[in-house]
């Protein structure tokens with residue numbers, strides 16, 4: 448087991464869907480002023496590193512802010528590529544821990560949220576889960592009883608956090624009401640500093656040791672399978688629309704089908720572009 452040295456910063460990656468509060472959490476923990484989002488659009492578009500010192504021993508820490516999955520201004524492919532590249536180049540060696548943030552104010556855990564979490568699970572793997580903390584945010588926006596009920600569901604659902612928690616991960620709350628969330632953020636970090644070990648996540652092992660291309664890694668294949676499925680759906684709907692255009696004699700129907708055809712062509716182009724971008728990493732060499 449590798450322990451990190453006092454002089455080397457302990458690297459902690461912060462991940463999660465767009466808008467959950469990753470940059471805000473890093474600001475709370477470190478006193479920095481990273482840009483935070485104002486709209487539904489994703490805010491952070493690059494990997495950002497923030498240095499801070501932790502605890503009485505002033506352990507140097509590098510908090511790594513990542514762009515969120517599920518935003519409209521960056522595709523999941525771009526986000527995963529950035530994270531993958533960081534994990535095998537800049538972070539290079541080992542991580543002190545990984546934080547996954549989830550917004551407790553979301554009334555339903557929908558498909559997109561489940562998918563993001565599945566991707567995160569695949570990125571982490573099932574080893575070293577004691578170095579993973581799932582952090583719930585936005586407690587101030589929900590009635591406490593409702594939020595606690597949701598927290599229980601997150602903890603107990605096999606499709607959500609239960610498998611990771613059983614494997615040793617922690618589920619903790621981050622509340623920003625007092626001292627801009629500073630003490631809450633410090634206690635989140637406590638969960639990662641008690642074991643004092645440094646780890647590689649599964650994505651690093653698959654890219655560096657097993658030399659897999661990104662789309663063939665477990666996290667990459669979630670995106671790649673998803674894109675392929677959506678592209679196929681798009682193509683089969685296009686075939687139906689073409690048939691409809693040939694057959695219809697009704698002008699209003701023809702116009703609406705023609706508008707749909709144009710949209711579908713654009714969608715098809717966008718999926719192809721993303722599939723190409725993900726496969727581009729096939730020829731990339733990630734070097735430690």
Ligand SMILES: Nc1nc2c(ncn2[C@@H]2O[C@H](COP(=O)(O)OP(=O)(O)OP(=O)(O)O)[C@@H](O)[C@H]2O)c(=O)[nH]1
Pocket residue numbers: 463464465466467468469470471472482483484485488489490491492513514515516518584585586587588621622623
């Ligand atoms: N009410 C409330 N708002 C929060 C909380 N955490 C973050 N926010 C707000 O949510 C918005 C998005 O926060 P960010 O920190 O930019 O979220 P992010 O996860 O970094 O988002 P991306 O960079 O787009 O991935 C900002 O307006 C924050 O002020 C919270 O606990 N409660």
Ligand SMILES: [Mg+2]
Pocket residue numbers: 469470471482483484490491512513514
């Ligand atoms: Mg951000």
